[in-house]
Amino acid sequence: MSHSHSSTASQPANDRQLRRALGTPSLVFFGLVYMVPLTVFTTYGIVTQVTGGRVPAAYVITLLAMVFTARSYAKMAHELPFAGSAYTYTQKSFGAGIGFVAGWALLLDYLFLPMVNYLVIGIYLGAAFPMIPSWIFVLAAIVLVTVLNIIGIVSVARANIVIIAAQAIFIITFAALGIASMTGTGTVDLAAPFTGDGTAPGFGNVMAGAAILCLSFLGFDAVSTLSEEAKDPKRTVPRAIVIATVTGGLIYIVLSFLAQLVFPSNDFADVDSGALDVMAAAGGEFLTIFFTAAYVAGACGSALTSQASVSRILYAMGRDGVLPRKFFGHLSPRFQTPVYATLAVGVVSLFTIAVDLTFISEMVSFGALIAFSAVNLSVIKHFIIDGKRRGMTAALSYIVLPGIGFGLTVWLWTSLSPRTLLIGMVWLLIGVGYLAFVTRGFRRRTPTLDLAE
Numbered sequence: 001m002s003h004s005h006s007s008t009a010s011q012p013a014n015d016r017q018l019r020r021a022l023g024t025p026s027l028v029f030f031g032l033v034y035m036v037p038l039t040v041f042t043t044y045g046i047v048t049q050v051t052g053g054r055v056p057a058a059y060v061i062t063l064l065a066m067v068f069t070a071r072s073y074a075k076m077a078h079e080l081p082f083a084g085s086a087y088t089y090t091q092k093s094f095g096a097g098i099g100f101v102a103g104w105a106l107l108l109d110y111l112f113l114p115m116v117n118y119l120v121i122g123i124y125l126g127a128a129f130p131m132i133p134s135w136i137f138v139l140a141a142i143v144l145v146t147v148l149n150i151i152g153i154v155s156v157a158r159a160n161i162v163i164i165a166a167q168a169i170f171i172i173t174f175a176a177l178g179i180a181s182m183t184g185t186g187t188v189d190l191a192a193p194f195t196g197d198g199t200a201p202g203f204g205n206v207m208a209g210a211a212i213l214c215l216s217f218l219g220f221d222a223v224s225t226l227s228e229e230a231k232d233p234k235r236t237v238p239r240a241i242v243i244a245t246v247t248g249g250l251i252y253i254v255l256s257f258l259a260q261l262v263f264p265s266n267d268f269a270d271v272d273s274g275a276l277d278v279m280a281a282a283g284g285e286f287l288t289i290f291f292t293a294a295y296v297a298g299a300c301g302s303a304l305t306s307q308a309s310v311s312r313i314l315y316a317m318g319r320d321g322v323l324p325r326k327f328f329g330h331l332s333p334r335f336q337t338p339v340y341a342t343l344a345v346g347v348v349s350l351f352t353i354a355v356d357l358t359f360i361s362e363m364v365s366f367g368a369l370i371a372f373s374a375v376n377l378s379v380i381k382h383f384i385i386d387g388k389r390r391g392m393t394a395a396l397s398y399i400v401l402p403g404i405g406f407g408l409t410v411w412l413w414t415s416l417s418p419r420t421l422l423i424g425m426v427w428l429l430i431g432v433g434y435l436a437f438v439t440r441g442f443r444r445r446t447p448t449l450d451l452a453e
Contacts (some may be wrong), residue, residue: 019336020229024236024243027223031244033160035219035306036298038169040252041291042120043361044259045274048055048266051209052200054254056193058209065210066217068405069372070245072379074238077224079382081233085224086371087313087442093378093386096446102374104431105316108424109367110310113218114345115352116360118142118304118375123357124292124299127273128172135353145303146346152335164241165299170294171255177283178262193260204415207289211415212358214365214372216252222309251392272357273381307345314341320437322446339361362416366424 036042071406076089080350086106091099119139126134129382196257220241227233263281267272275295279288315338318328332339352360383389383398416424439446 014105016452018424020231021438022226022230022236024240027230027236027240028247029031029160030226030305031219031223031240031299032219032248032441033164033219033301035216035244036117036172036302037164037251037255038295038298039216039250039293039302040259041275041278042116042297043215043357044256044278045266045268046361046431047209047212047272048260048268049271050200050212051196051206051309053192053260053264053266054194054206055209055213056253057196058206058213059216059249059253059256061206061210061413062213062217063246063253065372065405065408066220066249067242068246068401069295069376069409070241071226072376072402073220074241074406075379075402076236076375077227077241078234078384080158081227081230083235085313086089086375087316089153089378089382090371090374093381094374097442098374100322100435100446101428102317102371103313103322103432104434105367105370105374105424105428107310107313107367108427109218109364110306111345111348112348112360112364112367113215113306114145114303114310115355115362116215116357117306117356118349119357119360121296121299121303122352123273124276124296127276128292130277130327130406137261137318138352139350141300141303142148142150142346145307146342148304149307149342150332150335150337150339152337160301162306165298166294167298167411169264171251173290174255174282175258177287178258179284182261188261190261191266192264192308193257197264199266207412207415208417211366211369211412212361213252213287214368214412215361217245217248218306218364220247220369222305225309225312277358283378307349311338311341314338314344356419359420362420363423366413366416366420367427369409369416370424370428372382372409373406376402378407416441 020084040055042061047055047058073089080092082086082088086100087103090102093099118141120338122134122138126132188353223240223244224237227237230236256261259275259278263278267279268272268277270276275291276288279291283290314323314328315331317323318325318330318338318341322331323329327340328344330338330340379398379402383394389398414421435446436442438444
C-alpha cells in the first residue's frame, strides 16, 4: 500500500494512520460478535407479543431485506475501502450534504447500540441478583468497556473469540435441551412459529416485528467500519460482510423457531426478559444460569465492538472537521485509539439508566434503516449514474438488486411505531440544523472525509 500523505502532511503521523491487522475470519468474527448470535433473545419477548408468536417469520423477512442491503454494502466496500461506512458511501455518491445526513442517522444508531447492550446487562443481571439495583450493573459495564476500548482494538479481538465460543456452546446446549424437552410431549406444532397464536393476526404485525429485528443485523455494517484496519480490504471486507449477515440470520431463525416451540406462549413474567421463561421451560435453572452468563458476556462483547465502531465513526467525522477536530479527530499517541471519542460514547451511554428496551431497540432500527436505504441508493448512483455501467448484468446487479433492498428497507422503516418515527425525524432535523450551523447557512462547503490512503 503506498502512503501518500501530501494532503495531510501538516498533521502528526500518529494522528491519522490506523493499524492494518485483520483478515477475513477476524472480520466475520467481529461482525458476528457485533451482531451477537444471542441477540435473538434481546427483543424476543417484545417481538413475540408484537407478532403474536411469529418471531421466526419476522426474522425471515428481515434477513431477506438484509441480504440485499449487505450485498450493496459489499459492492460499496469494494469500491471505497475506508473507515466511515454508510457515511462515506453516501457522501461519495450523493455529495457531502446528503452524506452528512446519512452519517447523522447512523450516529443515532451507533450511539444507541452500546446502550441496548448495557440495558440488557442490567435487565438480566438484575433478574439474577434481585438484591442489587440494575443500574449498578449498567454503570460497571460502561466503565469496564470504555477502559478496554481505550487500550486498543487487539485486546477487543482476543476477547471476542472467547465470547463467541461461550455462545456457541450455549446454543448447542439450548438446542439439545430444547429438543429433549419437546420430545415425548406429542403436541408440538412445527408450523406455529410461522402461523402464530392468533393474538396479533395479520401480516402488518409481522412487518412491525421485522422492523424491530433490524437491530439484530447491525454487525455486517460494522465490518465496513474496520476497512482501514483490514488486510486487503477490497477483498476481505465485502466477503466478510455477506458471510456475517447470512450466518447471523440463519442462527436467529433457528434459535427463535426453537424458542417458540419450547415456550409456545407470549405470557411472560417480564416482557423485557422474556427469554428467561424460554430457558426455564427448556432446561430449568441450569439453563437459565448458563443463558444469563453467556448472554451477559455476549452483551459485553457487543458493547465493546459497538463502542469501538461508534468511536471510529466519530473519529472519522472529527478527522474530517465535521465534528470538532481537536476533540474527536485525536488519536492517543500511546494506544493509537480515539480516546476522546471513546470517552464521549461512554458518557452518552449513561442515558441507559433512564430509558426502556422497546424504545432503544426501535431507535436503533430507525437509524439503521435510514443508513441501509441510503447505501442501497448509493449503489445505483455510484455504478449506473456516475460509473455509466450498462447492459443486462449491470442493470440486474446495480439497479434491480439494490432497488429491491431499498424497497424492503423503506417498507420496514414505515412499519416502526409512530413514536419512534417522530423522535427519529426530530433527530434528523437537528442534524440538518447542525449542518446549517457548520456551513454558515449552507454558504460554505460541507466538510468531507479526507480519504487519502
